Amino acid sequence: MNAIPAPILMMEHVTVDFDGFKALTDVSLSLTPGDLRILIGPNGAGKSTLCDTIIGRVRPTAGRIMFKDQDITSLAEQEIVRRGICRKFQTPGVLPTLSVMENLLVSARKNRAWWRSFTTRTPAAETARAEEILHQIGLEDRRDVVAADLAHGEKQWLEIGMVVATDADLLLLDEPTAGMGPQDTQRTAALILKLLGRHAVLVIDHDMSFVETLNGYVTVLHQGQILKEGSVAEIRADAQVRAVYLGRSDDDEPADA
Amino acid sequence: MKMRVNQMIGGVVVLLGAAAPWIINPYELSLLGRFLALSILAMGIMLTWGEAGILSLGQGVFFGLGGYALAMHLKLAGLNLANGDMPDFMVWSGVSALPALWYPFANPVVSLACVVIVPGGFAAAFSWLVFRRRVGGVYFALITQALALAFSTLLISQQAYTGGFNGLTDFSTLFGFDITTEGAARVIYWVTFGFVLVTYFALRWLLMSRYGVMLRATRDGENRVRFLGHDPVPYKVVAFGIAGALAGIGGALFTLHSGVVSPALVGVVPSIEMVVWVAVGGRNILWGAIAGTLLVNFAKDQISSALPSLWLYGLGALFILAVSFLPAGIAGLFKDGGGSARVMRRLLSRKALSTAE
Amino acid sequence: MHESAFLLGQVFNGFSVASLFILAALGLALSFGLMRVINMAHGEMLMLGGYLAYMTLQIVPGPLGILVAMPVAFLGAGLLGGILEWAVIHRLSARPLDTLLATWGVSLVLQQAARNLFGAIGVEVTAPRWLNHTVSVHSGYFKGLDLPDTRIFILIVAAFVLGGIALLINKTRLGLYVRAVNQDRATAAAMGVNARLIDLAVFALGTGVAGLAGVILALLGPVTPTVGQNYIVPAFLVVILGGLGSLVGTTIASLMIGLFTALIEIFVDVSVAQVLLLVFVILFIQIRPQGVITVRTRALEG
Numbered sequence: 001m002n003a004i005p006a007p008i009l010m011m012e013h014v015t016v017d018f019d020g021f022k023a024l025t026d027v028s029l030s031l032t033p034g035d036l037r038i039l040i041g042p043n044g045a046g047k048s049t050l051c052d053t054i055i056g057r058v059r060p061t062a063g064r065i066m067f068k069d070q071d072i073t074s075l076a077e078q079e080i081v082r083r084g085i086c087r088k089f090q091t092p093g094v095l096p097t098l099s100v101m102e103n104l105l106v107s108a109r110k111n112r113a114w115w116r117s118f119t120t121r122t123p124a125a126e127t128a129r130a131e132e133i134l135h136q137i138g139l140e141d142r143r144d145v146v147a148a149d150l151a152h153g154e155k156q157w158l159e160i161g162m163v164v165a166t167d168a169d170l171l172l173l174d175e176p177t178a179g180m181g182p183q184d185t186q187r188t189a190a191l192i193l194k195l196l197g198r199h200a201v202l203v204i205d206h207d208m209s210f211v212e213t214l215n216g217y218v219t220v221l222h223q224g225q226i227l228k229e230g231s232v233a234e235i236r237a238d239a240q241v242r243a244v245y246l247g248r249s250d251d252d253e254p255a256d257a
Numbered sequence: 258m259k260m261r262v263n264q265m266i267g268g269v270v271v272l273l274g275a276a277a278p279w280i281i282n283p284y285e286l287s288l289l290g291r292f293l294a295l296s297i298l299a300m301g302i303m304l305t306w307g308e309a310g311i312l313s314l315g316q317g318v319f320f321g322l323g324g325y326a327l328a329m330h331l332k333l334a335g336l337n338l339a340n341g342d343m344p345d346f347m348v349w350s351g352v353s354a355l356p357a358l359w360y361p362f363a364n365p366v367v368s369l370a371c372v373v374i375v376p377g378g379f380a381a382a383f384s385w386l387v388f389r390r391r392v393g394g395v396y397f398a399l400i401t402q403a404l405a406l407a408f409s410t411l412l413i414s415q416q417a418y419t420g421g422f423n424g425l426t427d428f429s430t431l432f433g434f435d436i437t438t439e440g441a442a443r444v445i446y447w448v449t450f451g452f453v454l455v456t457y458f459a460l461r462w463l464l465m466s467r468y469g470v471m472l473r474a475t476r477d478g479e480n481r482v483r484f485l486g487h488d489p490v491p492y493k494v495v496a497f498g499i500a501g502a503l504a505g506i507g508g509a510l511f512t513l514h515s516g517v518v519s520p521a522l523v524g525v526v527p528s529i530e531m532v533v534w535v536a537v538g539g540r541n542i543l544w545g546a547i548a549g550t551l552l553v554n555f556a557k558d559q560i561s562s563a564l565p566s567l568w569l570y571g572l573g574a575l576f577i578l579a580v581s582f583l584p585a586g587i588a589g590l591f592k593d594g595g596g597s598a599r600v601m602r603r604l605l606s607r608k609a610l611s612t613a614e
Numbered sequence: 615m616h617e618s619a620f621l622l623g624q625v626f627n628g629f630s631v632a633s634l635f636i637l638a639a640l641g642l643a644l645s646f647g648l649m650r651v652i653n654m655a656h657g658e659m660l661m662l663g664g665y666l667a668y669m670t671l672q673i674v675p676g677p678l679g680i681l682v683a684m685p686v687a688f689l690g691a692g693l694l695g696g697i698l699e700w701a702v703i704h705r706l707s708a709r710p711l712d713t714l715l716a717t718w719g720v721s722l723v724l725q726q727a728a729r730n731l732f733g734a735i736g737v738e739v740t741a742p743r744w745l746n747h748t749v750s751v752h753s754g755y756f757k758g759l760d761l762p763d764t765r766i767f768i769l770i771v772a773a774f775v776l777g778g779i780a781l782l783i784n785k786t787r788l789g790l791y792v793r794a795v796n797q798d799r800a801t802a803a804a805m806g807v808n809a810r811l812i813d814l815a816v817f818a819l820g821t822g823v824a825g826l827a828g829v830i831l832a833l834l835g836p837v838t839p840t841v842g843q844n845y846i847v848p849a850f851l852v853v854i855l856g857g858l859g860s861l862v863g864t865t866i867a868s869l870m871i872g873l874f875t876a877l878i879e880i881f882v883d884v885s886v887a888q889v890l891l892l893v894f895v896i897l898f899i900q901i902r903p904q905g906v907i908t909v910r911t912r913a914l915e916g
Contacts, residue, residue, distance in 0.1 A: 086485065096477050097477050098473060166486055386896050400892075410888050411889055
């Protein structure tokens, strides 16, 4: 047996206070490199706020966030990304007038200094990586289509691809299957599972069948606090979770708002 | 095939432009030269407004800075400064000695450098102060309008240093050459034409470069770009700085053609008029900016001298109609309008580029 | 004259200028909060109010004419504003920058129409006798202080309008809808609020208030086709400093800009004051980029 690896991300007693409204209260969370974590919880539980806090969009009122043993709590957003955390947003955040390939190339830029952009040559390694991801997300035949013209599911995959292209060690995927049919949802699950190992992934989702397919360690958030952590089976069996999250205690599907 | 046709059309236009001094009469040539100078500024607006999504209602300020930088030299050229000579209007205003600010402009090279550096640098610094605090969009447009108002009122009120309402006029020599002859007018035209070509191809390259892609990415989703690890601010500041420098060059060339620079060209109203040239021509394609500038200005020249009140109604209607019904401008009407023009036309018409939530 | 009286006079001036800015900027700020668009023809609503006051006084001369003119200007400008919102602005509202340009076109047309109808020079509205006095201090520490009635009148009108709108927003059903759309348009619409109608009503209300401000401008000086332009740029700056659609923010920002302008003009001329005002705004942005009153948003591109 190997020793347990040091966590890649640690949130330590993080509290977020929106003018009196506590969006997160004393949340501590630790993620393992290359591993999957699923974050669930009813609407308004603070899932998106938790992501916002990690990427620096919302600043914690108390507590700190450690990434690769460094305090990133007050770094600029782009600096946090450069350290290796990237997030997919809830409503697809693709760049609408850029082609699929351009979207990926913008994301794959290794040297992000602005003065290095005055060139028409793209480093071969970046192009190769973008092509690889294009294949991975299954959009090869959509390569030169502008992102605005993609179907909803395709946009979701493209944004996952963009997040992957940054080569971040930790990916935050906020509702990657929102608005997808069952087939596309399964495809997304397969895509995410392939990312593990190279990237640690934190997935937020509502869809229990999707969560079961992923079958990772689950954290349940409720009213800004961590209610329970455990395997999918454990979470499913937990009476408290059922009460607050699943609504009716004998129903399989969560009450999706 | 299509590409070759476009190249041929482009070649013919360039040839016609270069041969214009032999084709049209001196008056028309002077108008064309002025409007081409303005089109250099318009290409800058295309860069910031069309490609970066930054609307400036204060481009007249940078135009004026370039124009005044050159005009100050033209006022000093030929004067014997050691002798205590001063520009005529200063003498009339009772200024006792040449203001320190004017001295560097006695040197033509310094002045020409200032034509580019002062407006470009000022535009970059000004926009950096605003963009670094993530203030943009409508706010930025309104702030630049306030800048245009402040700059033009300042020019008018500081009569003794700026020539006030009448501005600076009555120029005679540059680099020792007489600039009032017909031959000189021709040379100035060719210089202007050359600048238009250089600007066109330089910007075309820039928009194809990774910088151009980053700029459009910033326009599409500033925060998305930020959360991909890029700082969007420098891309926007560079675009605004380049547009400022181009406005300055345009202002200097315009001043050479028209023989006068005055606050009437830099205030709130002319600044916003500049945007409509690009709106009419097409905000996402370079030749659209040039075509729009020539079209609107020739129309203005024809209509406003005959029926001045009609022109203002027409200009007002042009703003409303171009923006409401032709958001990609004339260039957008062409199927291969090229670049992002096609995409933009579609997106604008379906309101997909919403920045309001 | 006492220096302290002069200073107090300037402060008083600042407050009365600020009152005008409040009236001019209120409509801009409310609609900006709802729709994120700025109406560049808002200054022409001031102009319209001024001309409506002039015409009303032709029909109803005498001391009470101005009191008749105020509702007339309010309704007239509100009606034109409503038409403008319906015909142009809501069609473009997803493109705020294009809305700026289109409404600027409207402003040009309105100015030219006024020029054709009333001439370029402008018309005079004489203040009624009951507004023709000046409250003067003849002795004591503030000896020499003059407070013209019209300036006091502006303060009163602004206070009434501000109080009225605050009541409307905070105490009525319409106000509840306005706040709902302001916070979350989609949810409000899903709950059955007709957001389109709210946009239209608020826009008309705001332009009506601008028309009212136009009546007051007419008391201060001649009404010209471009009279609105003199006040509109500071009003835009008020919107920038005020924060999204906030009444309190707009009021504070108006006071800041009014007082800053009035006090700085003790030391420098008007044109330099304008430059310094811009410098002030840029510096203010460095400290509070989201304005006096901060609103949080959850949207990615807000």
